[in-house]
Amino acid sequence: MDKQRRVLMTNEEVETKPAIERRFLTRSSDWKKMRNEQAKLFIAQAYPENLQDSGKVVRVRHTDGMGNTIYEQCEKGTTVGICTPEKEWLISKANAEVLFSKCLIQCVRKWRWLIPLGSNLIAFVDEFTHIRNERSTMIISEVEFASEKQGLAFIPPEWLGEEITGNNLYSNFGLAKNGEPLR
Numbered sequence: 556m557d558k559q560r561r562v563l564m565t566n567e568e569v570e571t572k573p574a575i576e577r578r579f580l581t582r583s584s585d586w587k588k589m590r591n592e593q594a595k596l597f598i599a600q601a602y603p604e605n606l607q608d609s610g611k612v613v614r615v616r617h618t619d620g621m622g623n624t625i626y627e628q629c630e631k632g633t634t635v636g637i638c639t640p641e642k643e644w645l646i647s648k649a650n651a652e653v654l655f656s657k658c659l660i661q662c663v664r665k666w667r668w669l670i671p672l673g674s675n676l677i678a679f680v681d682e683f684t685h686i687r688n689e690r691s692t693m694i695i696s697e698v699e700f701a702s703e704k705q706g707l708a709f710i711p712p713e714w715l716g717e718e719i720t721g722n723n724l725y726s727n728f729g730l731a732k733n734g735e736p737l738r
Contacts, residue, residue, distance in 0.1 A: 570642065571632075571640050571641065571642045572640075572641060572642075573638040573639060573640055573641065574631070574638070574639045574640075574641045574699065575637055575638050575699060575700045575701070575702065575703055575705075575706050576637060576639075576697045576698060576699040576700065576706070576720070577637055577697065577698055577700075577706055577709065577711070577718060577720045578695060578696070578697045578718070578719050578720045578722075578725065579695065579696045579697070579698075579711060579715040579716050579717065579718055579719060579720075580693075580694075580695060580716050580717045580718075580719050580725065581680060581694040581695060581696045581714065581715055581716045582694070582716045582717075583713065583714040583716060584714075585712075585713075585714035586668070586670050586678065586680050586696070586714050589670050589671070590668045590670060590680075591668075591669075593621065594621065594668065594669040594670075595620055595621075595666055595667065595668050595669070596618050596619065596620035596621060596666070596667040596669075597618070597619045597620055597664075597665075597666055597667075598616060598617070598618050598619075598664070598665050598666075598667050598681075599616070599617045599655070599662060599663075599664045600614050600615065600616040600617070600662065600663055600727060600731070601614070601615050601654065601655050601657075601658035601661055601662040601663075601731065602614055602615075602658060602661045602662075602728050602731050602732065603615065603654050603657045603658050603661075604657070604658070604661065605657060606654075610632060610633050611630055611631065611632060612630070612631045612726075612728045613628065613629070613630050613631075614628070614629045614630075614631070614727070614728070615627070615628050615629075615646070615651055615654040615655060615658075616628075616629065617651055617655070618667075620667075625645065626645065626646050626647065626648050626650070626651035627643055627644060627645055627646060628643070628644055628646050628650075628651075628654070629641060629642065629643040629644075630642045631728075634721055636703065636721075637700075637703060637706045637707070637720055637721075638703055658731075659688075660687050660688055661687065661731040661732055662685070662687070662688070662731055663683060663685065663686050663687075663727055663730050663731050664683070664684045664685040665681045665682055665683045665684060666681070666682045666684065667679055667680065667681050667682075668680040668682065670696075672698065672712070676698055676700070676709070677698070677699075678696045678697070678698050678715065679696065679697050679698070679699070680694060680695075680696045681694065681695050681696065681697070682694050683695070683730075683735075686730045686731070686734055686735050687730075687731060687734045689734065689735070691735055693730075693735055695719070695725060696715050696716075698711070698715075724736045
């Protein structure tokens with residue numbers, strides 16, 4: 556699903572679509588030269604333990620920035636290669652607050668910067684502020700693609716760093732559940 560152009564639906568209209576993305580452990584600060592203060596979002600997301608199921612991860616997210624406040628819920632299936640089946644839908648602020656209240660620790664908070672890469676691609680650079688209520692300086696970037704072929708052909712700029720696609724230790728759920736991996 557195209558993060559910069561997607562239209563979230565109500566939960567009655569949800570369809571599963573693949574998220575086709577590659578993720579990188581970003582250590583270089585070169586991306587900061589390209590950031591735009593207008594193109595940043597603050598994101599808090601949590602993973603209510605009572606909603607988790609084998610083969611499925613459920614997330615609740617509060618996104619604030621670029622003139623919008625959005626509350627959404629998402630179900631992610633099992634990743635195969637660079638593709639993850641995903642359903643997302645809008646929820647009310649009240650529903651989001653109830654779900655967040657069930658996740659006192661299993662949360663991540665981050666600034667998301669949208670960095671243009673050319674060829675209609677954007678790097679979503681997540682600068683974490685807290686993982687499991689602990690301060691964090693971790694930076695993870697992801698690039699989402701229209702097709703698996705496009706994703707596999709992508710040659711990342713050097714500043715993106717080590718690829719961590721498919722490494723569950725660095726998934727947002729993995730970080731919220733287990734904390735920041737030792738580096």
